[in-house]
Amino acid sequence: MHELSITQSLVDAVLERTGERAVTGVNLRIGPLSGVLPDAMRFCFDIVSAGTSLAGAQLRIDEPQGLGRCRSCGTEFELEDLILLCPCGSADVDILSGRELMVISVEVA
């Protein structure tokens, strides 16, 4: 349940920028290969943000598609998980996207 400490990092990072202004929305980008479950983040966010100026903020999570490129045949294909297997059979794959774990922006009142 590393999502709790990562959510704590999120709240700390936002508070550093927003201070005591009420935060109404938080926009995250969490890729399917990041190792972090969006639902677990949502669960933890309510707990961690309680009592802070982020309490009650709407958490919007953009979940981009994972993309890989095969180093053997050059094909680009979707990655749903970390099993990096190109349709050609090669496992030598570059991850182009999907590992994002970012806070993009916040909305303040």
Place this chain on the structure above:
Amino acid sequence: MCTTCGCGDETNTRVSTLDGIQPIVEHQHPHDHAHPHDHDHPHDHAHPHDHTHPHDHDHHPATITLEQNLLAKNDLLAARNRGWLAGRGIRALNIMSSPGAGKTTLLVRTLTDLGGHLQAGVIEGDQETSLDADRIRAVGRPVIQINTGAGCHLDADMLQRGLDALDPQPGSTVFVENVGNLVCPALFDLGETAKVVVISVTEGDDKPRKYPHMFMAADLVIVNKSDLLPYVDFDVDECLRQIREINPHADFLVLSATTGDGLAAWYAWLDGSTSRSNSLTESLSDAH
């Protein structure tokens, strides 16, 4: 606090030597390390820093762009650890596995076998107790126990505190035995030189597929308890094939820390995994 597994905050983290019952107060050592005192204290929610509020006169709704990695703080501390270690020629190996795979047994055997040829200390991470640290201490090596309390992994800040307490010699090796867990420790860079993942044959050969993040992060995968292979349904080749699907570059060793089978290759890996290691015996150096 997370009600699913209780994991999370660091308020209960304790760093201790085995010399006494007292936990080490952070930074009671002289300040001869390059560790500034900017540990993150994740619970001071009410940051009263007025100067960080450039727009607090502006009460119109607004969007503030952050574009920031959520692991940025840990990664920054990890980078600092990495520099601290590199500056002293110290190699830190982050040893990870599920509980019971044999991390401590492997370390005890390694430290015993290599004796004075490997100058090494150990940082032990467990939720509770100093049982593992006691085992390391019994073989006469410096050891620091980090108890994470509710936490399920070590992070870069904990390693920094552990290194402060261990005070390893320049040029030495530090084994960091992470909390037994194949999930959470994979995401937290400690600033280590290499990540070593241990699985045991009693766990099943499908672990790499079940826990891909951990195996993707590994520099070396060790299959332990090879002496039990005749009694369990563990296909070493299948395990290696699954690892290769996730991580084409990790080194791979099969050994038994109990019987000693395969340990020569592990010692050769230790000897070869750093360019500056002159601490192993000459007899080991030709094996890699």
